[in-house]
Amino acid sequence: MNAKEILLLQLSACHDQNTWFVSLLNSLDGLTEEEAQWKPTGSTNSIFEIINHLIYYNQRYLNKVKGIPNPEVVENNDESFNNLEELTWSETTTRITNLMTEWKETVAAADEQTIRKWSTDIAHLANHALYHTGQILYIRKLQESWDPKNGVH
Numbered sequence: 001m002n003a004k005e006i007l008l009l010q011l012s013a014c015h016d017q018n019t020w021f022v023s024l025l026n027s028l029d030g031l032t033e034e035e036a037q038w039k040p041t042g043s044t045n046s047i048f049e050i051i052n053h054l055i056y057y058n059q060r061y062l063n064k065v066k067g068i069p070n071p072e073v074v075e076n077n078d079e080s081f082n083n084l085e086e087l088t089w090s091e092t093t094t095r096i097t098n099l100m101t102e103w104k105e106t107v108a109a110a111d112e113q114t115i116r117k118w119s120t121d122i123a124h125l126a127n128h129a130l131y132h133t134g135q136i137l138y139i140r141k142l143q144e145s146w147d148p149k150n151g152v153h
Contacts, residue, residue, distance in 0.1 A: 004115045007107055007122045014129040015100040022151035024054075024129055025097060027136045033089035035145045047139055049081035050132045051092050056080040058099050061125055062106065065118050100129075 016025040028036075028047070036048040045053070057080065060070050074080050087095060107115065107122065140146035 002112070003119055004107060004110065004112065007115065007119060007126075008104060010123065010126040011100070011104050011107060014126045014133065015104065016097075018151055021130065022133065022137055024100070024133045024136075026150055027133045027140070028093055029150065030147075031140070031145065035140070035143060036089050036092075038139070038143050040139065040142050044139075045081050045135075047136050048083070048089060048092065050135055051096050052083050053081045054129060054132055055092070055096055055099060056084060057128065058096070058103065058125060061121055062099065062103055065106065065121065 012023075013019040013021070014024055016023050018026055028051070031047065033048075036051075037046050039046045056074070062068075063070050072084070074082075074084075083092070085095070103122075103125070107118075110118065137146060137151075
């Protein structure tokens, strides 16, 4: 298995294919906007905010690997959790889905030299998505909106 195949497997696992853990899309399945906005405490992020954060960084890094300038920069990481694009919950889930799909398509179309150049960023991007997917599952378990038949991790 070459680097591209490994990275594509990793991106699929964090995006839409349950493997040893629950994928991002599965972690959001059936979630209402009200549940997505719920916070266990005032100092934590909601699921909606976590997805906003993933959109912000996944788009920035996709632009970086494609050579597209990133127009806006948040002043600190906390701002990346804001709904910068002013999307509804439905639009937000569609946006993260499309963005993750675009990542997989971009990696699939890249040559081996480009993959070597991007591999560290892609690996970190996938780990970042999985880290936050774990947070999403934890929040869903706290609010009792997670069905264990969808995955136990």
